[in-house]
Amino acid sequence: FFSLCAMVSVDTRYITRGPLFTKCGLSAAEVVMDEWLEIGRAAARELHIDHENMEAAQAVRLYHYYLPIYFWILRQLDGVRACGGPDAPGPGPGPLVLGLSCPQGGGKTTLQETLQTLLGARGRSCAAVSIDDFYLTHAEQRQVSDKFKDNPLMQGRGNAGTHDIPLGAQTLQRLMQCRAGDSVKVPRYDKSAFEGRGDRHPQEQWPVVLGPVDVVLLEGWCLGFRPVDPQTLADPNLTVVNEFLRQEFDQWCSLCNAFIVVQIEDPQWVYDWRLEAEHRMLAQGKSGMTDEQVARFCDRYMPAYRQYLPGLYATDVVPARQLSFKINKMRCPI
DSSP, X not given: OOEEETTEEESHHHHHTSTTTTTTTOOGGGOOHXXXXXXXXXXXXXXXXXXXXXXXXXXXXXXXXXXXXXXXXHHHHHXXXXXXXXXXXSSSXXXXXXXXXXXTTSSHHHHHHHHHHHXXXXXXXXXXXXXXXXXXXXXXXXXXXXXXXXXXXXXXXXXXXXXXXXXXXXXXXXXXXXXXXXXXXXXXXXXXXXXXXXXXXXXXXXXXXXXXXXXXXXXESSTTOOOOOGGXXXXXXXXHHHHHIIIIIHHHHHTOSEEEEEEOSOTTHHHHHHHHHHHHHXXXXXXXXXXXXXXXXXXXXXXXXXXXXXXXXXXXXXXXXXXXXXXXTTXXXX
């Protein structure tokens, strides 16, 4: 079995030589081409890709990136179910709670949405959640900004200390306990409110997740960041961020029973990816930030990236069930 995709023949050999194939614990003997091609076509539809006329980069994105992770997730779900789940509230196992940590612009939202679609097509109910949806309200964020008025890292949403940790933990716990007949409202954040400063949507606008929930996908740019010895901080403005990480930020990760870390070589790529996105929006006639505004926006995140990414990359968040890999600047796994 094979499918011609422009200059790429998607067959067992092509699939197995992808950089994530063995990392995901897969073997050539397990590859059922009909199944892989069916799922690949579903992913292509989600991403508006012509599966039968794919470019090489598109084939890599599907068969060397998204699909191996999809099959890895199914294995982790089977493992969680076999051991009864972390917090099963009665009969039956709890869901797989999968953390996904990836820098801004690295493609985590697209990956999350594609995985949600593929799992749904397989009959697995998947709730997609972002730590961005747990940002403080606009009024609360202003209080934080005023309290730390001399700290540029706290003058807007993003760093630890600008999220509603209890709201996030409560939402995750409710999703973990969501069974048939149950429902959970999931917060949503409007980044465009107050001229881009953002605010939480009213509760009546929050989407509702219906049980049972098989997989909870939690994504975030700083998910898994750990506090360090204050004496080792490279930027004194990180003292506040580090303390927030120490106090409560790990509550979310402690609820995860599997984890994915998408690694990058250089945090500078975050600037470049954001510039690409803004230039694309401007070319489409949409509003977007100037290059100077992009630089100021990313500046608020960069100290945390440089301080905490090495620790995230060095030590697993969920040692028993963690997938860590690098992507290049084109967002392809290597």
